[in-house]
Amino acid sequence: MDRREEHLDELPSMGSAFARALVPSRAKTAKIPQHVAVVEDQRQDLARLAEYNRVCGFTLRDSVPPTWLHVLTFPLHVHLLGAPDSSVKLVGAVHVSNSMTLHRPVGLGEKLQVRVHIDNLRPHKRGAMIDLLGEIRVGDETVWNGTSTYLATGMSAPGEVEDIERQPFDPLQPQAKWRLAKDLGRRYRRVSHDPNPIHTSKVAAKAFGFARPLIHGMWTHARALSALEGRLPETYSASVSFLRPILLPGTVGFAASPTPQGFDAAVTNRDGTKAHLLMGVTGAP
Amino acid sequence: MNSNAVIVGGNRTPFAKAGGPYAQASSHDLLTSAIDGLAARYGLSGKQLGEVAAGAVLKHPRDFNLTREAVLSSSLAPTTPACDLQQACGTGLEATIYIANKISLGQIDSGIAGGADSASDAPITVSEPLRKALLAANAARSTGDRLKALARIRPSHLKPLAPGVNEPRTGLSMGEHQALTTKRWEVTREAQDELAAASHHTLAAAWDNGFFDDLVTPFLGVAKDSILRPDTSVEKLSKLKPAFGGPEGTMTAGNSTALSDGAATVLLSNEQWAKDNHLPVLAKFVDANVAAVDHPAGDDLLLAPVGAVGHMLERNGLTIEDFDLVEIHEAFASTVLATLKAWESEEYCTSLGLKGAIGTLDRSKLNTMGSSLAVGHPFAATGARIVPSLAKMLHDLGPGKRGLISVCAAGGQGVVAILEAV
Numbered sequence: 001m002d003r004r005e006e007h008l009d010e011l012p013s014m015g016s017a018f019a020r021a022l023v024p025s026r027a028k029t030a031k032i033p034q035h036v037a038v039v040e041d042q043r044q045d046l047a048r049l050a051e052y053n054r055v056c057g058f059t060l061r062d063s064v065p066p067t068w069l070h071v072l073t074f075p076l077h078v079h080l081l082g083a084p085d086s087s088v089k090l091v092g093a094v095h096v097s098n099s100m101t102l103h104r105p106v107g108l109g110e111k112l113q114v115r116v117h118i119d120n121l122r123p124h125k126r127g128a129m130i131d132l133l134g135e136i137r138v139g140d141e142t143v144w145n146g147t148s149t150y151l152a153t154g155m156s157a158p159g160e161v162e163d164i165e166r167q168p169f170d171p172l173q174p175q176a177k178w179r180l181a182k183d184l185g186r187r188y189r190r191v192s193h194d195p196n197p198i199h200t201s202k203v204a205a206k207a208f209g210f211a212r213p214l215i216h217g218m219w220t221h222a223r224a225l226s227a228l229e230g231r232l233p234e235t236y237s238a239s240v241s242f243l244r245p246i247l248l249p250g251t252v253g254f255a256a257s258p259t260p261q262g263f264d265a266a267v268t269n270r271d272g273t274k275a276h277l278l279m280g281v282t283g284a285p
Numbered sequence: 286m287n288s289n290a291v292i293v294g295g296n297r298t299p300f301a302k303a304g305g306p307y308a309q310a311s312s313h314d315l316l317t318s319a320i321d322g323l324a325a326r327y328g329l330s331g332k333q334l335g336e337v338a339a340g341a342v343l344k345h346p347r348d349f350n351l352t353r354e355a356v357l358s359s360s361l362a363p364t365t366p367a368c369d370l371q372q373a374c375g376t377g378l379e380a381t382i383y384i385a386n387k388i389s390l391g392q393i394d395s396g397i398a399g400g401a402d403s404a405s406d407a408p409i410t411v412s413e414p415l416r417k418a419l420l421a422a423n424a425a426r427s428t429g430d431r432l433k434a435l436a437r438i439r440p441s442h443l444k445p446l447a448p449g450v451n452e453p454r455t456g457l458s459m460g461e462h463q464a465l466t467t468k469r470w471e472v473t474r475e476a477q478d479e480l481a482a483a484s485h486h487t488l489a490a491a492w493d494n495g496f497f498d499d500l501v502t503p504f505l506g507v508a509k510d511s512i513l514r515p516d517t518s519v520e521k522l523s524k525l526k527p528a529f530g531g532p533e534g535t536m537t538a539g540n541s542t543a544l545s546d547g548a549a550t551v552l553l554s555n556e557q558w559a560k561d562n563h564l565p566v567l568a569k570f571v572d573a574n575v576a577a578v579d580h581p582a583g584d585d586l587l588l589a590p591v592g593a594v595g596h597m598l599e600r601n602g603l604t605i606e607d608f609d610l611v612e613i614h615e616a617f618a619s620t621v622l623a624t625l626k627a628w629e630s631e632e633y634c635t636s637l638g639l640k641g642a643i644g645t646l647d648r649s650k651l652n653t654m655g656s657s658l659a660v661g662h663p664f665a666a667t668g669a670r671i672v673p674s675l676a677k678m679l680h681d682l683g684p685g686k687r688g689l690i691s692v693c694a695a696g697g698q699g700v701v702a703i704l705e706a707v
């Protein structure tokens with residue numbers, strides 16, 4: 001399907017777009033914008049990337065982590081979910097899973113075209129599911145794409161509810177312990193530019209039913225990838241399921257094991273009995 | 286089982302001025318980049334090597350295992366062991382000696398030596414009274430004791446401290462020490478500026494000729510040593526104001542090395558390992574030596590390599606004429622010039638216990654592809670920059686060609702080595 005392209009001069013600053021995306025929707029039926037939001041010639045800021053790498057545990061290299069490219073698409077997620085023709089709003093939408101493929105190493109000096117659209121509106125037993133589909137191009141070449149799946153709780157969507165198999169998780173012995181400091185939410189906000197106060201404010205977190213702020217799921221994803229740094233192939237796909245939020249400050253466990261295609265990894269509670277995030281990495285064909 | 290340690294090749298980042306393009310990079314980032322480039326060049330991804338030895342002079346406490354952590358971030362097999370080693374500006378060469386010795390003794394078949402430094406990301410520490418108070422508070426068993434410890438902190442204790450650049454025993458900076466040497470050995474401003482200009486011109490020519498194509502991998506958008514000024518001249522350099530030695534001083538920012546960021550690595554192995562892995566061999570690592578001077582008693586701080594070279598030549602039965610190329614690290618232009626004068630001095634050399642003067646160097650053999658004045662000098666990286674470059678130059682000249690390396694270091698130490706082309 002040919003989608004209308006909305007060209008933005010730059011990645012929208014998240015303040016106002018975020019405010020719009022936060023306004024709760026009274027609609028019960030999930031509706032999504034059909035167009036693609038596009039930003040051309042996006043430069044990457046070295047200082048911000050360096051700090052992103054420090055916060056997430058990556059070594060600063062000439063090629064950037066794929067999760068950093070996701071961060072660059074995120075303002076367009078917010079922009080689309082704040083659009084008038086979106087009845088799905090960020091508030092109440094839960095990021096349930098994410099997948100991304102790095103098709104080739106992306107250099108920090110490369111100018112990027114960032115594209116995002118929403119698709120695959122489908123029913124779920126607790127609401128409606130949507131995919132935010134991001135793509136990064138250099139010239140005509142797709143260098144990265146990602147799918148962020150959100151669940152809009154309480155909304156309806158046409159179609160049959162599919163049975164989604166819950167990823168099995170067997171308790172494991174963590175190989176590493178990550179101590180997440182209280183200020184991690186703030187440090188990640190500075191580099192991700194995601195202003196969602198649920199990651200930084202106790203009051204906001206309480207409003208959503210959490211005792212303390214939660215670390216951003218995409219930080220946990222990035223940290224799990226950086227733990228495998230040096231062993232990751234040049235191009236790969238990574239998919240994660242966000243199973244349980246991680247409260248700050250907190251201590252979590254991490255374990256990874258090689259698979260024929262790449263790695264399976266889990267971020268768990270301290271003793272490895274419950275999973276916060278499951279990640280699979282496979283080398284790109 | 287004893288075997289020859291050979292130099293397979295090297296890789297480094299381009300070097301850059303502190304606070305420049307690598308301002309955001311840590312020593313860890315720089316060293317990882319240099320190792321990864323080496324691994325890419327010689328097909329070492331996923332391979333387990335005998336050992337990696339490297340270091341940094343400016344070191345954060347978090348980098349207590351800098352080299353091992355860089356190995357883990359790199360594409361080398363995570364089962365490759367590593368150690369940190371530090372001998373000020375001699376670090377890169379001392380790390381090479383360590384790896385070469387292990388190879389020669391048959392303890393390892395292959396290894397990487399290196400060094401990284403970021404003067405941009407230098408550690409800032411807290412003052413000694415503040416540190417003591419914090420340690421006491423940490424060790425306190427009761428809240429009262431903790432508060433008592435913390436109550437000792439005064440506002441003046443809160444001033445952060447930059448890493449010391451002065452020699453601890455003399456209070457003189459390296460430049461001030463060298464200014465004394467410059468005066469004592471009567472090294473002229475003209476000679477220093479000529480050497481500095483030559484360093485830039487020969488380095489520029491080496492870059493133009495593609496000499497560094499298989500020795501350097503770009504990093505963070507920098508493809509070439511960024512301190513290099515191909516268009517500098519003796520005339521331009523002669524206009525700079527003295528930086529050391531007072532108003533009458535002859536040492537300027539132009540004939541002294543700049544604070545730099547960068548990392549360098551060398552791949553060494555025994556001959557069999559190189560053959561088994563279908564890798565080239567540039568040169569043999571023949572011998573090395575370390576010496577020190579008594580600078581607190583007034584010796585020339587940066588002339589320690591003179592004794593190191595002299596004794597190494599004597600034990601190998603070699604004279605300075607037996608060398609085809611000579612690399613003397615340009616800490617300052619006047620360090621190189623004073624070193625050459627010291628080599629020629631019967632009196633100085635015999636005072637070091639040598640049989641006589643080391644001799645006069647044919648200057649056309651000296652630093653033929655530029656040195657630290659033009660390349661830059663990330664302290665720990667310099668030795669590991671020189672070794673593969675010299676090995677390649679010797680290899681290009683043909684089998685049996687000999688090269689000498691002389692590196693001066695803080696603390697009045699000198700590290701030197703002999704390479705021979707294969």
